[in-house]
Amino acid sequence: xLRTAQDSVHLVAATIGFxxxxxxxxxxxxxxxxxxxxxxxxxxxxTVYSVxxxxxxxxLTLGIVHGIVQMAAPYGKVRAIDVVVPFIDxxxxxxxxxxxVALELMIATALSVLVQxxxxxxxxxxxxxxxxxxxxxxxxxxxxxxxxxxxxxVRTAVAGSWAVVVLAGVSTVAPVxxxxxxxxxxxxxxxxxxxVTVAVDPGKCGSFxxxxxxxxxxxxxxxxxxLAYRSVVPSDQAEAAMRxxxxxxxxxxxxxRLPATVVVSQPGADTSTVAPLATTLTPHTGTxxxxxxxxxxxxxxxxxxxxxxxxxxGTGSHPRPALTDTGSFPAVxxxxxxxVAADAGSFPRVGAQARVTDTGSFPRDGAQTRVTDSGSFPRVTDSGSFPRVTDSGSFPRVTDSGSFPRVTDSGSFPRVTDSGSFPRVGAQPRVPAGDxxxxxxxxxxxxxxxxxxxxxxxxxxxxxxxxxxxxxxxLPAVGTPPGSLPPVAPAPANGxxxxxxALRPVPRPPxxxxxxxxxxxxxxxxxxxxxxxPLPAPDQLQDTGRHHLPRLRGIAxxxx
Amino acid sequence: MSFLRSVGGPAFGPRDRIVVVGTGAAGWSAAGxxxxxxxxGELVAIGAEPTRPYDRTACSKGLLNGHxxxxxxxxxxxxxxxxxxxxxxxxxxxDPYGRRxxxxxxxTLAYDGLVVASGTRATLPRGWPTGPGLxxxxxxxxxxxxxSALSGAGRVAIVGGGLTGCEVACAVxxxxxxxxxxxxxxxxxxRSVGEPIGALITAAHLASGIxxxxxxxxxxxxxxxxxxxxxxxSGETVSADLVVVTAGEKPDVDxxxxxxxxxxxxxxxxxxxxxxxxxGVVAAxxxxxxxxxRHGTDAPRRVGQWIMAVEQGRAAARTLLAGDYAxxxxxLPRFWSDQNxxxxxxxxxxxxxxxxxxxxxxxxxxxxxxxxxxxxxVEDGRLAGVVAVNAPRAFTVACRTLLNEPxxxxxxxxxxxxxxxxxxxxxxxVR
Numbered sequence: 001x002l003r004t005a006q007d008s009v010h011l012v013a014a015t016i017g018f019x020x021x022x023x024x025x026x027x028x029x030x031x032x033x034x035x036x037x038x039x040x041x042x043x044x045x046x047t048v049y050s051v052x053x054x055x056x057x058x059x060l061t062l063g064i065v066h067g068i069v070q071m072a073a074p075y076g077k078v079r080a081i082d083v084v085v086p087f088i089d090x091x092x093x094x095x096x097x098x099x100x101v102a103l104e105l106m107i108a109t110a111l112s113v114l115v116q117x118x119x120x121x122x123x124x125x126x127x128x129x130x131x132x133x134x135x136x137x138x139x140x141x142x143x144x145x146x147x148x149x150x151x152x153x154v155r156t157a158v159a160g161s162w163a164v165v166v167l168a169g170v171s172t173v174a175p176v177x178x179x180x181x182x183x184x185x186x187x188x189x190x191x192x193x194x195x196v197t198v199a200v201d202p203g204k205c206g207s208f209x210x211x212x213x214x215x216x217x218x219x220x221x222x223x224x225x226x227l228a229y230r231s232v233v234p235s236d237q238a239e240a241a242m243r244x245x246x247x248x249x250x251x252x253x254x255x256x257r258l259p260a261t262v263v264v265s266q267p268g269a270d271t272s273t274v275a276p277l278a279t280t281l282t283p284h285t286g287t288x289x290x291x292x293x294x295x296x297x298x299x300x301x302x303x304x305x306x307x308x309x310x311x312x313x314g315t316g317s318h319p320r321p322a323l324t325d326t327g328s329f330p331a332v333x334x335x336x337x338x339x340v341a342a343d344a345g346s347f348p349r350v351g352a353q354a355r356v357t358d359t360g361s362f363p364r365d366g367a368q369t370r371v372t373d374s375g376s377f378p379r380v381t382d383s384g385s386f387p388r389v390t391d392s393g394s395f396p397r398v399t400d401s402g403s404f405p406r407v408t409d410s411g412s413f414p415r416v417t418d419s420g421s422f423p424r425v426g427a428q429p430r431v432p433a434g435d436x437x438x439x440x441x442x443x444x445x446x447x448x449x450x451x452x453x454x455x456x457x458x459x460x461x462x463x464x465x466x467x468x469x470x471x472x473x474x475l476p477a478v479g480t481p482p483g484s485l486p487p488v489a490p491a492p493a494n495g496x497x498x499x500x501x502a503l504r505p506v507p508r509p510p511x512x513x514x515x516x517x518x519x520x521x522x523x524x525x526x527x528x529x530x531x532x533x534p535l536p537a538p539d540q541l542q543d544t545g546r547h548h549l550p551r552l553r554g555i556a557x558x559x560x
Numbered sequence: 561m562s563f564l565r566s567v568g569g570p571a572f573g574p575r576d577r578i579v580v581v582g583t584g585a586a587g588w589s590a591a592g593x594x595x596x597x598x599x600x601g602e603l604v605a606i607g608a609e610p611t612r613p614y615d616r617t618a619c620s621k622g623l624l625n626g627h628x629x630x631x632x633x634x635x636x637x638x639x640x641x642x643x644x645x646x647x648x649x650x651x652x653x654x655d656p657y658g659r660r661x662x663x664x665x666x667x668t669l670a671y672d673g674l675v676v677a678s679g680t681r682a683t684l685p686r687g688w689p690t691g692p693g694l695x696x697x698x699x700x701x702x703x704x705x706x707x708s709a710l711s712g713a714g715r716v717a718i719v720g721g722g723l724t725g726c727e728v729a730c731a732v733x734x735x736x737x738x739x740x741x742x743x744x745x746x747x748x749x750x751r752s753v754g755e756p757i758g759a760l761i762t763a764a765h766l767a768s769g770i771x772x773x774x775x776x777x778x779x780x781x782x783x784x785x786x787x788x789x790x791x792x793x794s795g796e797t798v799s800a801d802l803v804v805v806t807a808g809e810k811p812d813v814d815x816x817x818x819x820x821x822x823x824x825x826x827x828x829x830x831x832x833x834x835x836x837x838x839x840g841v842v843a844a845x846x847x848x849x850x851x852x853x854r855h856g857t858d859a860p861r862r863v864g865q866w867i868m869a870v871e872q873g874r875a876a877a878r879t880l881l882a883g884d885y886a887x888x889x890x891x892l893p894r895f896w897s898d899q900n901x902x903x904x905x906x907x908x909x910x911x912x913x914x915x916x917x918x919x920x921x922x923x924x925x926x927x928x929x930x931x932x933x934x935x936x937x938v939e940d941g942r943l944a945g946v947v948a949v950n951a952p953r954a955f956t957v958a959c960r961t962l963l964n965e966p967x968x969x970x971x972x973x974x975x976x977x978x979x980x981x982x983x984x985x986x987x988x989x990v991r
Contacts, residue, residue, distance in 0.1 A: 209956035
């Protein structure tokens with residue numbers, strides 16, 4: 001079949017256009033790979049970057065040629081102005097216009113690389129993501145004005161390739177990428193409380209190695225300067241992981257699923273002397289700071305309400321609102337100090353912000369309670385007496401019988417042996433009260449013996465901080481009202497000495513041993529000595545690392 | 561409090577209030593550690609800055625070159641349940657007998673335990689004029705204003721070639737602006753990294769295009785209609801659109817002036833970070849001057865480093881809760897810097913008397929610092945400090961060695977004589 005000259009020119013232009021589309025598709029997809037750091041465990045960052053740049057530049061050049069060739073057709077309908085100004089083409093304004101806009105947008109996006117430093121990284125990044133928009137327009141241009149688009153497989157291929165790019169771009173945005181893990185967390189509450197997830201951002205990690213100094217069992221900076229780490233660590237190593245996250249120079253370590261400790265008493269217990277319920281959510285293991293966390297735990301408020309309800313059932317008395325006794329303040333500077341009055345009550349401290357601001361006059365009268373020892377500085381001399389208690393005759397002390405919940409008081413929690421059912425709070429795994437697990441002492445003022453009625457979760461295997469053990473004596477409960485100290489059985493100074501079935505042996509791999517399941521993040525320096533340790537094969541690693549040529553990256557954390 | 565202590569319990573119970581003055585790294589970690597150790601009383605953190613605790617090291621790094629936004633630098637408060645953060649509040653005065661603080665809002669705040677973590681303030685050298693275009697870099701507000709000023713500037717003069725000055729110069733060059741750095745020494749970062757590595761880094765910065773004026777001091781600074789003109793003592797002048805002064809900082813201890821504490825340079829503490837002369841008061845962070853045998857001497861000294869501040873905050877919290885039986889605190893100084901692709905890491909002490917062994921990782925390369933170099937500081941045949949540039953693996957090995965080293969015996973700090981207490985005057989408003 002003999003073609004006309006117009007047909008021939010059109011054939012060339014269409015071919016160039018298709019090749020341009022293919023190059024742009026590959027380049028855009030490779031840009032997603034570059035951004036998310038997928039390939040960087042095997043390829044250097046600079047290689048990934050230059051592949052992206054060159055493929056996109058090829059596609060752009062062919063796109064420009066595609067536009068120019070359209071004008072070469074004899075008796076063609078496309079004028080010079082049609083390939084520069086969009087939407088004025090007479091035969092196909094929308095299709096051609098989209099192609100023109102896409103080409104110009106892509107050229108602008110590419111040129112913005114030249115002024116990247118001037119713009120600043122964040123602004124340039126936002127500008128560069130316009131590449132997805134222009135690629136979408138190219139695909140639309142192809143579907144609308146492409147003359148070879150009638151066969152269904154061709155249309156499907158074009159639309160499918162566009163969908164792949166959009167899907168890859170969207171799914172690697174940080175909030176979306178986190179979603180599967182968040183959903184899994186929600187579905188598996190048991191693991192949530194027992195494991196901590198560690199994630200290192202490969203784009204930020206600078207391979208400084210400070211994390212290994214803090215948590216050598218979790219992070220290992222290998223000889224090729226890539227960081228290997230465990231992505232899931234047991235909760236007894238959470239503290240080390242947190243220290244590593246704090247000292248990380250690049251702030252690249254993110255922790256998830258911090259262990260929650262929930263301490264719940266059982267209904268029917270003697271609520272007149274014990275705190276009915278205390279919750280805590282601290283990211284450290286082994287701590288049972290008896291303070292409800294309203295910031296981090298959305299259930300904290302409801303737990304407090306449940307505490308109040310439990311007391312209502314048990315004693316019939318209503319919990320006192322937190323701030324009621326602030327209304328009984330005497331005149332400023334004349335009577336008993338509000339600080340003392342507020343202290344004497346044992347109301348729940350949740351939200352008792354009014355105590356923070358002492359409105360008394362300044363300086364205070366010397367005859368007032370808190371200042372009584374001012375003559376005998378230093379204060380150590382009066383250590384035999386407890387001023388707040390012994391002075392109580394001199395001011396109207398609020399005498400609370402302690403029959404309302406004192407949420408901050410869980411340190412003084414006596415051994416509740418009632419093994420009846422208790423309200424399930426949150427999604428914590430339930431440990432039966434008869435569970436032979438017992439817990440090592442967790443922190444200051446915690447009970448050192450087994451606590452059948454309490455249910456700390458994720459507190460296994462934690463040792464007592466050294467400063468606390470320095471006392472050499474058993475720690476009584478924090479916050480026990482002096483009159484209602486429950487008989488505390490003497491415990492050995494170092495806490496629990498009996499068998500501790502709950503202690504989970506931490507599987508520490510021997511040093512320099514292969515660690516299956518490691519992730520790897522890092523860079524490769526060419527002149528470093530070869531790794532002296534056998535490390536897992538590359539397919540065992542979840543490699544999210546990046547490689548580094550220090551010369552080519554001028555910015556800290558280097559995403560240039 | 562005393563009752564609990566007399567029965568062997570922790571020094572502070574749920575009826576007590578511990579106030580943390582300062583919301584920097586030290587105050588943040590102290591508050592978290594107090595809660596972690598089970599302190600169930602009221603915990604108030606007072607900070608002069610209006611923001612929540614944030615990562616101060618980002619001020620001269622990611623915040624300037626735009627890699628981080630202010631919200632990226634906010635510190636995690638998940639480990640700090642039930643802490644009242646009173647930001648934007650300054651403590652004016654302290655009554656050590658009545659254990660009260662006077663705030664700039666006019667309120668008084670009683671405390672049972674106090675953590676002094678007020679940090680430092682950036683200061684201008686004496687005699688400098690102030691005006692638009694002259695910046696200091698210490699906190700988030702400084703970084704913000706410097707960043708916005710940098711967008712319209714072409715040439716930036718940096719006075720002071722310490723760690724901050726070098727980081728600012730690198731951030732400026734990374735933003736395609738030209739930087740002039742004036743330093744009084746012949747090489748950069750003399751105190752931070754020592755001479756051998758400092759000289760190598762200086763060569764690397766010269767090669768990367770930073771205009772270095774070494775061995776010069778600024779004799780005069782003069783604001784012009786557009787920008788500034790600096791006259792150096794060698795007679796040359798430097799014109800710049802912006803001037804960033806990173807020449808010094810001063811401990812923020814004015815609010816302790818009426819107490820028996822020694823506030824001549826920071827707050828003098830004993831080996832356990834308890835403030836000498838005050839009961840129930842501990843200090844942490846760059847304001848604390850305490851004797852650490854890891855330094856090799858008994859002389860108390862201050863350390864202004866991020867990791868040190870975090871670790872001091874934890875140690876101070878432990879000391880406060882432990883009461884009279886606190887063990888001495890000994891910490892390994894560690895810090896890092898990332899300057900135009902030079903990853904600088906330092907740990908331990910770098911004394912002038914030590915033997916320095918410099919190891920080049922790639923001896924044939926001319927850009928020694930960029931190719932990787934390690935300097936070991938050896939005292940009496942033992943490793944005392946390490947400086948590494950682009951050699952993180954070697955640094956990590958050496959640093960773990962130092963961390964596992966046994967700590968020498970503690971030293972005692974003499975408490976000031978009691979007669980100073982008699983001179984105490986009632987509190988007055990310091991406005």
